[in-house]
Amino acid sequence: MAEEAAVRAQAETVRRLKQDKADADEIAKEVAKLLEMKAQLGTDEGKHKFVLKTPKGTRDFGPKEMAIRERAFKAIISCFKRHGAEVIDTPVFELKETLTGKYGEDSKLIYDLKDQGGELLSLRYDLTVPFARYLAMNKITNIKRYHIAKVYRRDNPAMTRGRYREFYQCDFDIAGQFDPMIPDAECLKIVHEILSDLQLGDFVIKVNDRRILDGMFAVCGVPDSKFRTICSSVDKLDKVPWEEVRSEMVGEKGLSPEAADRIGEYVQLHGGLDLIEQLLQDPKLSQNKVAKEGLGDMKLLFEYLTLFGITGKISFDLSLARGLDYYTGVIFEAVLLQQDNEHLQEPASVGSVAGGGRYDGLVGMFDPKGRKVPCVGVSIGIERIFSILEQRLEASEEKIRTTETQVLVASAQKKLLEERLKLISELWDAGIKAEMLYKKNPKLLNQLQYCEETGIPLVAIVGEQELKDGVVKLRIVATREEVNVRRESLVEEIRIRTSQC
């Protein structure tokens, strides 16, 4: 019995071992399968981790968004052309050293390309530095140009408010040695025209001058070496309250509390010609050479803006600083005012939609002999404008067409693909915008539905009887009216009928 028990125990052990082995094989097989699947996926992370998305802070523009975008671009470009601008384009990346030392504290937001051998490159951060590089490189001392292209900033995106890492800038700049404030005034006129044209609601264009800021810093007791960094602090005033900005100045940047308080008094001021006059009388500011220059030019600017009839939307605002290092004179920024009548609030700013200023030293930074080319320019912040236009369109339920197709070439019976191909080819060759369904034998109903969905106004219907008679049946989608048109008159008929709508 003991033997039997021993045999049975042994058998049980063998069975268990076999089972273990089988289990192990099974597991090994499973692992191999998984490894194979992983290898097929071609990445180290496996399919479950494959993310189908655009990079952080970027987005696709589908046909509907593109239709809105092109509408906005059209308004902007036609304004730039109205002011006689030429157009240029530059590469999306520049030598890294071209961008170095131009953006102050914001330089950390520049996208660098990987060093794959060869030159070190960075994506452009704005269109202004490439423009200055272009002028110096080609020894151009005189140009009025616009440039519409994408720029890149590794910022924290806030996409619902139109803040992206890849975004369009629409820049208009005037380079050259001219009489004071005439080009500067034109830049403000352009902002005014574009914002009015796009009907984005009420707006204000804040204006200041780096020379007034510098003079103000000097008379407030800011050491020269701290001008730029204190300027960066002031720049935050549109987002954070004065108390926070003050504590940054004193705590982080080592400014004396007294100097900060003196700045605090100035940066509350905003107004028009009256404020300029008042500051020209200011016992401290009027003693400062650069401030006086800046105030004198600001007065001249307001005179020109009066001739343009746009001072109603302009505010001389001492809190406006602008972040970038390269500005040397007039600076400005346009903000939309919230229109929230229901809540009866004070008009609040919903963010900047355009900005710019004078940068007389930037081109000289690129010129081997330091030759300066004075420049002034404006940049339209189109992404925020897109966001507003998109939201408005969504709310309005207006149906926006995404194609311009004038006519669908359709057939009423089967086996007419060849006839459709022949007819559509004739229409294309005559410059008519035409589509057809890519099916051998589509149903007439489906073809008509396609027109309803996409807004195609006309249908050219090929049928056996019509072919015999040498005519095409032209259907007007909106009215469901149908007329027979002689084939040789079809192009003309389509042109007439679509020029009306």
Next chain:
Amino acid sequence: MAEEAAVRAQAETVRRLKQDKADADEIAKEVAKLLEMKAQLGTDEGKHKFVLKTPKGTRDFGPKEMAIRERAFKAIISCFKRHGAEVIDTPVFELKETLTGKYGEDSKLIYDLKDQGGELLSLRYDLTVPFARYLAMNKITNIKRYHIAKVYRRDNPAMTRGRYREFYQCDFDIAGQFDPMIPDAECLKIVHEILSDLQLGDFVIKVNDRRILDGMFAVCGVPDSKFRTICSSVDKLDKVPWEEVRSEMVGEKGLSPEAADRIGEYVQLHGGLDLIEQLLQDPKLSQNKVAKEGLGDMKLLFEYLTLFGITGKISFDLSLARGLDYYTGVIFEAVLLQQDNEHLQEPASVGSVAGGGRYDGLVGMFDPKGRKVPCVGVSIGIERIFSILEQRLEASEEKIRTTETQVLVASAQKKLLEERLKLISELWDAGIKAEMLYKKNPKLLNQLQYCEETGIPLVAIVGEQELKDGVVKLRIVATREEVNVRRESLVEEIRIRTSQC
């Protein structure tokens, strides 16, 4: 004496020490100065190495180049719209993994961005992979769209021949499950229309099918695993002679010499419907399932192209392979033929200006469930077209306008800046394209010269007498004719006069 000597020695030591200290101070000062200069330069390399250039393989587009570029874009976009395409846009960079495994041997040419924390990104290599990612991400199974944007390849640039590292692609694609070859035929029609419209000279569109190539490889004895790499070798036939391609196949890629020779016979063939019929009877090819499918569709394609009336420019060419991995069906490439009648040479190809094909599997690579969306598309190689148009313009001495300005607002006497500003503002607000010189008191001659140089057709001259009389003197630059126009009729008069020219 000894004491004196000791004192003298001590004094000497002190003097030397002082001198040393002074020297050291001087050196330290110099070093500090140098460090400061270095810091100002902002680069580790110093100013003498600062290079004023665009990155290798890229270029700026000045106003003249842009005028040419926009002319070409206009022709291309109007063709795409004529065929009912919508437009989309995608970011300039994609997640690196989105591009992985799509471009075969060309993947090494992809630009990567530096890892600055966050996602790993690469610049787009073409517009096709981003399009497929867009379709899969948005679950779009049906769209006809165009996309015009820059793509990036770390290739060896040959800029004089229009080969850049940053270049535009103009893509038109049709996605969706449709009856065979109808969208494919439309893509070829589009290439034909665009190349005809741009008047680039004689061209031929080579057509082949990946299935015919695969079938040909199979019947020639190429192992399945080598199809893609042998395909890459065949792709080089437009640049290098067969002997070189053969030795790459045999030497580098380990193909048997017999198989290579069999391929060599096929790839010499090109023709039209007759060749298709001949190959359908080919004892080996006709036994291969995929080749037969490809040949059958090729026949259908030629039938449709006959209806479009464009077979005269189409060549079914078995040497056409196309480099990219993702093609699955029809492939094509348009090449311009050299027009060198003086030398009475055979027409020689001067390079590809358009290409494309069918890629039915690409969208499925992005879909989590592998759902396929069949696609076919065409890409216009616009840079080479620009080069040709630029050279032609250079040769023709045609003067191309770079602005659209209709009128220059000028003054005949001094102190009329304010009046010019008022008038130009009125014109801008009425939608007239107007410029003025940015000088307080410009000379009339200079103002007229500016019009001659830039092609502005009209001058509106403000003068004291005219202001009193309520008129503006309108000068027609071409004829030097001058007429007084009542101020309230000026806008209308400018419109009429510039709509004529």
